[in-house]
Amino acid sequence: MGDLQERTRFEPAEVEPRILERWLECGFVHPEPAGSAEENFSIAIPPPNVTGALHMGHALNSTIQDVLTRTNRMRGRRSKWILGTDHAGIATQRQVEKLLESEGTSRTELGREEFVERVWEWREKYGGQIIEQFKRLGATCDYEDERFTLDPQYAQAVLKVFVDLYEQGLIYRDNYMVNWDPGLRSAISDLEVEEREGVVDTLYSIAYPLASGEGEVVVATVRPETMLADTALAVHPDDERYAQLVGQEVVLPLVGRRLQIIADDYVKMDFGTGALKITPGHDPNDFEIGRRHGLEEVGVIGEDGLMSADAGERYAGLTVVDARAQIIIDLEQLDAIRGREEFVHTVPYSQRSGERVEPLISLQWFMRMDELAGPAIEAVRFGHVKIHPESQSRRYVDWLENIRPWCISRQLWWGHQIPVWYRGDTRPGEKSATGSGTSETYVGATPPAGEGWEQDPDVLDTWFSSALWPFATLGWPERTTELEAFYPTDVLSTGRDILFLWVARMVMMGLRFADEIPFADVYVHSIIQAPDGRRMSKSLGTGIDPLTLVEGGPRPPAFTQGGDFPAYGADAVRFGLLAMSSTQDVRFSEEKVQQGQALANKLYNATRFVVLRVGEDAAADTDPAHPAPQPRAVEDRWILSRLQAIKADTGERVDGFDFAKAVLGLYDFIYGELCDWYLEIVKPRLADDAGPDERAALGATLLHVLRETLAVAHPVIPFVTEELWRLLPGTVGMLATGTLPAPDPALADPEAEAAMERAIEAVRVLRGWRDSVGVRPGAVIPAVLTAEGYDVTADRVGALARFSFDGAGAAAEIASVAVPGGTVLVLECGDVDLGAAERRLEEQRGMLRQEIARADKKLSNEGFVAKAPPAVVDAERAKLDRLRAELEAL
């Protein structure tokens, strides 16, 4: 209380850590599992990488999820925000590899077992810092029940799913064309490939002599080095230029292999020469063509990205780039180059390592997706899973309808090792596995009995295990009480970048294994760009660290102007992010954070005002268990009515995922209606000469309104509201564990709202008039109010606009001001400059005449009167009448 007196500003840096400690101590973030998922509320957090540090996307998403969780918790639902981290195979493995490098050792030097141990150690030490960061934002995840995608229980779920899908024939091993990431030395999935546009390469035209000795066929390629793996030449079946050559052979330059000329309608007649070299081993299209025609598959580029032994002695061991240069030289010597030109095209790069993807044939594990996709499409089509905004469901459905097999094996050590064992003369992972007859394969969640088995060295794609997140975190495949209580979850909130990687796969797996949709609603939030519209990224120097906003600190390199960020506090950041959020991408706007900061400060000072001025009086009269407002005046009824509206609106907007509108609505209510108008109107009633009874009644109303306002705002700005809750007389316990007050229809008061709306407008008009005629700010202007609808508000209007309406007849009228419902006649007094008043009046008359002319014109338009809806025409007529009356009065 002493603090309230002294501090005129809300200090988040002092308050927030203290509040956070209280929250974490009381354990309300952890619900005991009970009841059914239908009555409970749950959200599964998109598990951040253990290596992760909080970025703007996390901050926005965790704020959204926290608003949902807090709102539902305060509605009395048992609410669980499922928390955990993802082992993030590639990212984590690389992190530790870098560490080893700095120690002068390496993964291969340590060996698999020791390496994996080192990763676990690393995770113990550094992993999960992001969870501490969530706490600082006020996120009420269930910190007492944290999961990890490599937990033993979770791993059991992963293995079971693999084994089941294998037994059902959806998971299989095959030699197939994959996206090979030479940097990672692992296969990656289609979704991890990024097509980079505008890459400039040279397109070479190379002559392949016909085996008959007569003539040649010229082909075009940007990758001459792959010619070493050519096994055919293809032309379009309808291409007359080559019709007689189909079936003949050419001799592959440098190699000497004979290649058959085949016909395939994949070939575009109008591109280049219309003849295409076919390299089934290193080009996805050629691979398909090769399989169609039963062509030989030759690989000349190894998994290390270097030319392999099959490329021939001359090229083996060279990098792809060097090999290309050498081959061009060699072809020039043969005089086989027929042309070269600059060629701009798109090239696949690995999102993981940034290296150019090398398509090659490799023995990998794949998962057939078509069978799983059907139900996942239906779930969205039939609205069992609703995606917001709606436009995202089209993307979702389109992707699922064109889904292809998923390469799920990764040549890494950190992750879920594939539960498959081999025995026999074939060593695991060797490419010739299909060729040998004496090998055995065992697939199971536990190792096979007997000697000589060796486990497949590969691990599963991280997204394979993430796909099980909503149910594997709750103990599946056991029928646990957690699963009973919290699956399916209610909402999944995420950025659109992982709609396919993660969301779609969760729906497929949820339906297949947990027999139900994993969540009822998917909210796809906006991506927050840097203030200049670029991507927020560390390497560009455009990334803004949310915690720096919370606690203050240097701006990112790209935005150093303006000095350091002040410590805005978590509430301000939460408010700002929600205010920015939208259904589309938005630029980061520091102003919105400042707006949140201003709101927290405003709320603090409003509470300060109430507590210091009426707190003691009112607390005595307020029963904490049944705090009830005691409306005495029209403004009391008005603010109570508005309070019901904001409670209803905020709830609806949160439920509809319209967070920007929800928080800006709260801002308008608190800043505008509550502070700018209600508290200002009520001030005279707090004067010492007001009766004690009147003061107590007002105090009760003020406290009631403030209490409920704090509760409504709490899910958005939890820290400041919790702190003020503590300082407000008549409150019990913590707001975070309290109840969200429901709108009370009995307190809705349209009459009071109409009266106050009119009064507020009149005050605005009168203030504007004062300003325009240069009245001294403190002067009270004598006047007569000749207008309808001010029976109960006239003295309020007078007080706020500094007019005195009780001097009728005492002096001459010198001016009139139009207010809603009539006119204010200003009486002669020393404070009004008559000339200015007259000029102002003339201006107003002019504006009215203009508007009347417009309305007139519209109503004399026959088309309008004849075709517009009658209600619109009537409204226009009423408006014209009103304007004429107003002009008359002036």
Added chain:
RNA sequence: GGGCGAUUAGCUCAGCUGGGAGAGCGCCGCCUCGACAAGGCGGAGGUCACUGGUUCGAGCCCAGUAUCGCCCACCA
């Protein structure tokens, strides 16, 4: 190459099923009025990207153009 979205005040964005454009910040002017100067009050500022169409009436609906962004895609 296809698809989606955006274009509204100086900046960041709202604008519901078509009926005389709004907010926050910034800017200008005035206020040391006992909650708050991170404040109060007032004000200026917009051919709603462009062109055409539908309509009595278009920021909103339709077609096209331009610019920007995103997603998908196997033309060497």
